[in-house]
Amino acid sequence: MRQLAIQSRSQDPASQSRHDDVTGLATRRHAEHQLASLLASAAEQGTKVAVLHVDIDRLKEINHSLGRSVGDACLRLVAQRIVDVIDLKGSASRLDSDEIMAVLPDVTTLEGVLPIVERLLERTRQPIDLSGRTLFASCCIGLALYPDHGSTVTELMRHANLARRRAQARGSMQYWAFSPELLDDGPDRIALRCELRDAFARGEMELRYRPVLCARSGQVVAVSAQPRWCSPRFGVLETAQWLPAARDNDQLHEICPWVLASACRHARSWYEAGSGLRVVVGVPSEGLMDNVLVECVRFALEESGLPAGLLEIELTEGGLMQDPEHVCALLERLKATGVGLSIDGFGKGHSSLGHLSLFPIDTLKLDALFIDDCLDNPRRQAIIRSVIGMAHELGVRVAASGVGSRQLADFLREQGCDLLQGSLWSRMEYSDSSSE
Known part of the structure; x- marks a missing residue:
């Protein structure tokens, strides 16, 4: 060697x-x-x-x-x-x-x-x-x-x-x-970085709200807030398209609190209207290693007046597995604020299976790649059934992202999946370009 x-x-x-x-x-x-x-x-x-x-x-x-x-x-x-x-x-x-x-x-x-x-x-x-x-x-x-x-x-x-x-x-x-x-294959990353630096000042960022449905009743029970960049130069870019540039610019510590605060203020208006919809806000893996996350959550709740139980923090599986002991302590502190916790992208990268019982999570979301083409793949179907059964034994809800067909939604419902999200309900999405 x-x-x-x-x-x-x-x-x-x-x-x-x-x-x-x-x-x-x-x-x-x-x-x-x-x-x-x-x-x-x-x-x-x-x-x-x-x-x-x-x-x-x-x-x-x-x-x-x-x-x-x-x-x-x-x-x-x-x-x-x-x-x-x-x-x-x-x-x-x-x-x-x-x-x-x-x-x-x-x-x-x-x-x-x-x-x-x-x-x-x-x-x-x-x-x-x-x-x-x-x-x-x-x-x-x-x-x-x-x-x-x-x-x-x-x-x-x-x-x-x-x-x-x-x-x-x-x-x-x-x-x-x-x-x-x-x-x-899309815009150059150097050009993206340059344009992204002043995107907030130019008012080009918005939140796109995507519905999360109860698999059994078909009712919308939560809304996921996704930041998008409406760039005059590059067009409308979803999070995955500009997130690497934001990391390069070290802008995530500016973007994440904005998303959290804006989503909580918007959810407060639903609450005042008599709706019990939860708002789901994703936190990139950098946020899990940052000791200010808990304070950002508390500030967003206090500033907006949103009840903590109507906010869910969504964390990536890869982020959880960077430093499980540190993350577990952080999640306990978050849980103490009263917010819900979910794991996004389960099955996509590093497996958190061995630590799942230690993390105080409420929801486990199967990654879109994990369920893709599962209708024609008996082995994937068996894995999905096993994961759903395991999660339910731990008292954890199971959500599925990337649901694009009624047939897939019916299959996941039959397997006991609790929540569904995907392009099948894209007509129900809407944007809030007025977030400040």
């Missing part, structure tokens, strides 16, 4: 300029020179070169909540795992704060690279023990192949990055291979 030579590396300036101080991996500039040489050799020999763009999930969140030293230690361990997987087959370099490039020369086909990609996903998702804490990291990977997907260093790195963006859009622990249609 190769070791990252951070301590034993030569101290001469030339060596230092070729290696990253934190990970010991090659720097971006040095890696580009190495890749150029590999491409020249591959052109002469008629071989292929695979370029993998690896993005480490949630590293920024760890840096923000636990400190840069813990984040750097986590990065070193993940980098070492990547080096272990590619072994002597290739090389790795650090591109950015949470991005690593792996290069595999002398490959024959795209299919031949995929087993290595899958091992990278599996190895990087293993728990990390640091200073008495158990942290969970993972990665998304974009893949480009020379000469199939580009003939220059710039093209291959850009195309691997585009594929990585598509993988990230699908969730954590995903990979994607470049294809030409990705060249038109």
